[in-house]
Amino acid sequence: xxxxxxxxxxxxxxxxxxxxxxxxxxxxxxxxxxxxxxxxxxxxxxxxxxxxxxxxxxxxxxxxxxxxxxxxxxxxxxxxxxxxxxxxxxxxxxxxxxxxxxxxxxxxxxxxxxxxxxxxxxxxxxxxxxxxxxxxxxxxxxxxxxxxxxxxxxxxxxxxxxxxxxxxxxxxxxxxxxxxxxxxxxxxxxxxxxxxxxxxxxxxxxxxxxxxxxxxxxxxxxxxxxxxxxxxxxxxxxxxxxxxxxxxxxxxxxxxxxxxxxxxxxxxxxxxxxxxxxxxxxxxxxxxxxxxxxxxxxxxxxxxxxxxxxxxxxxxxxxxxxxxxxxxxxxxx
Numbered sequence: 001x002x003x004x005x006x007x008x009x010x011x012x013x014x015x016x017x018x019x020x021x022x023x024x025x026x027x028x029x030x031x032x033x034x035x036x037x038x039x040x041x042x043x044x045x046x047x048x049x050x051x052x053x054x055x056x057x058x059x060x061x062x063x064x065x066x067x068x069x070x071x072x073x074x075x076x077x078x079x080x081x082x083x084x085x086x087x088x089x090x091x092x093x094x095x096x097x098x099x100x101x102x103x104x105x106x107x108x109x110x111x112x113x114x115x116x117x118x119x120x121x122x123x124x125x126x127x128x129x130x131x132x133x134x135x136x137x138x139x140x141x142x143x144x145x146x147x148x149x150x151x152x153x154x155x156x157x158x159x160x161x162x163x164x165x166x167x168x169x170x171x172x173x174x175x176x177x178x179x180x181x182x183x184x185x186x187x188x189x190x191x192x193x194x195x196x197x198x199x200x201x202x203x204x205x206x207x208x209x210x211x212x213x214x215x216x217x218x219x220x221x222x223x224x225x226x227x228x229x230x231x232x233x234x235x236x237x238x239x240x241x242x243x244x245x246x247x248x249x250x251x252x253x254x255x256x257x258x259x260x261x262x263x264x265x266x267x268x269x270x271x272x273x274x275x276x277x278x279x280x281x282x283x284x285x286x287x288x289x290x291x292x293x294x295x296x297x298x299x300x301x302x303x304x305x306x307x308x309x310x311x312x313x314x315x316x317x318x319x320x321x322x323x324x325x326x327x328x329x330x331x332x333x
Contacts, residue, residue, distance in 0.1 A: 034078055040064045043084075050075045055100065058082040071095040071124070079105025086110065089118045092147075096125040102152040106130070113138065117167075121147035130178070132156045138163040143172035143221075154178035161185040168192070168214070168221035175209070175224045189223050192216040196223075208246055232287060238296030239281075247289040255281040255296040264297045 034057035035050075037043045046056045047070050057078040063085040074096035077084065082105050089111040090097075099107060106129040111118035115137040119128060123145040130153040133140045140157050142164075143149050155176055157165050165182040167190045168174045180198075182188055189196040191214025201210035208230035212223040231244040234251055241253035255263045263281035266273060270292035277283045281296075 037062070040066075044068075047073075047075065058084060058105065061085075063087055067091060069093075070097075074098070076100050077107060079107060081105050083108065089113070089116065089120070090126065090128070091117075091120045092124045092126050093122045094124055097127065098125065099127045099129075099152075102127060102129060106153075108132075111135065111138070117142040119149060119151075121149050121172075123147055126150070127152070129153045130155070132158070133163070134159040136161055136163070139167045140165050141174055142167040142169075143174055144168075144170040145172065146170065147172040149174045151176045151178065155180045157182040157186050159183065163187070164190050166190070166223045166225075168223050169216070169219070171219050171221060173222045173224070177226050179228065180225050189225075190214070191221045191223055192219060201225075232289065233291045234287070235291075235293045236296075237294070238298070239294070241294070245287040247287050249287045250284050251287050251292070252284045253282075253294055255298075257281065258298060260301055261298040262301045264299045266294055266296055268292065268294045 034055040035046045036057045036059050037046050038058070038060040040062050043056065043062055043064065046054075047068075050056070050070075050073050052074045053076075054073075055076045055078055058080050059082070061083045065087050067088045067090070068086045069091035071093040072095055076098045078100040079102075084105070084107045086107070086109045090109045107127075109119045109128050109131045110133070112134040114135055116135070117139040118133045119126060119131050119141045121143045125148045127150045129151070131140050131151055132155070134157075138157065140155050140163075141149055141151065147170075149172075151174075155165060155178070157163055158181075162185045163182075164187045165180050166174050166176065166188075169190075169192055180188065187195050188198050189212045191212050193216050194214040196212045196214075200212070202213050205211040205227070206224065208227045209224035210227050212225070214221050231246055233244055234241060234253075236242050236253050239253055239255040241251060243251075245251055253266070255266075257263050265278045266283070267278075270290050271285055271288055271294075273283075273285060277285060
C-alpha cells in the first residue's frame with residue numbers, strides 16, 4: 001500500500017508540476033510574414049487593413065494613379081528591387097511609411113496639379129526615394145505638426161510659375177539626401193514663415209547638410225539638404241572604386257589586372273599611400289577633403305625562360321618547375 005501511495009503521489013506531483021509549467025509559459029504567436037502585393041488595388045487593400053508593424057512587399061512594379069493616403073498606422077514597404085510610383089501624390093496623417101531598404105528599389109512621388117502638395121505629412125513619418133511636381137501653386141514636399149520626411153534622392157519642381165520646393169512648419173523636419181531643384185518661379189524653401197533661397201542656409205549647418213531653419217512663436221522647423229560640395233571625387237584608372245565620397249569615409253580600390261600581367265603598384269595624387277597600400281592590388285584609404293586620383297600599373301608576368309607566363313604568379317612557378325624536373329630526374333636514374 002505504501003509503495004502504491006508513493007507512486008500515486010509521485011505521478012500527481014509530476015502532473016501538477018507540468019500544469020504549473022504550462023500555466024506560466026508565455027504564449028507566443030508566430031510572426032506573420034510580409035504581405036505581398038503586385039497591383040495598386042492589392043497595395044490599397046493591404047494598407048487599409050494594415051496594423052502597426054506590418055511589412056508590405058512588392059512583387060512587381062506598381063503605379064498608383066490616384067492619391068495614396070492613410071493614417072493611424074505604421075507600415076514598412078519592402079520594395080524588393082521594384083519601383084512604386086505614387087503618380088498623384090502621397091499623404092500621411094498620424095501614421096508612418098518607412099522603407100525596409102531605400103537602396104533596393106524606388107518609391108517615387110509625382111504630381112501635376114494646381115494648389116496641391118505632392119508629399120504631405122502631418123504628425124507622422126515618410127521615407128521616399130524621389131519627389132517631382134509640375135503645376136501651379138505646387139509644393140513638392142510639406143510637413144507639419146511634428147511631421148518628418150526623408151527623401152533619399154532628388155526633389156525637382158519644373159514647368160510652373162509659382163510654388164515651394166520644401167515647406168516645413170509646426171515643429172517639423174525635412175531631410176533631402178539628394179538635390180533640391182526648383183524653377184525660377186518657385187520659392188526654394190519655406191520654414192515656418194520664413195522664405196529661403198538656396199544660399200540662405202544657417203552658418204551652423206549640420207555637416208554634410210545645409211540647414212534651413214525657421215521659427216514662429218514656440219515652433220521651430222528645419223529643412224536639411226545634402227551639401228553636394230561636401231563630397232569629393234575619387235578617380236581610379238585601371239581598377240574599381242570611382243565615386244564621390246565624404247571626407248573621412250573609407251574608399252576601397254581594387255585593381256583590374258589584364259590577362260598575362262601582374263599588378264605592380266598604385267600611384268596616387270591627392271592622398272598619401274603607405275608602401276603596403278601601394279603594393280596591394282586590393283586596398284583602401286581614408287578620404288581626404290579633396291579630390292583624389294589613383295592609377296594602377298602592371299607588369300608582364302614572366303615565365304622561367306623570360307617569356308610571358310601562362311599563369312599569373314611569380315616565385316612559386318619557378319619552385320614548382322624545378323621540383324617537377326627534380327622528381328622526373330630522380331625517377332629515371
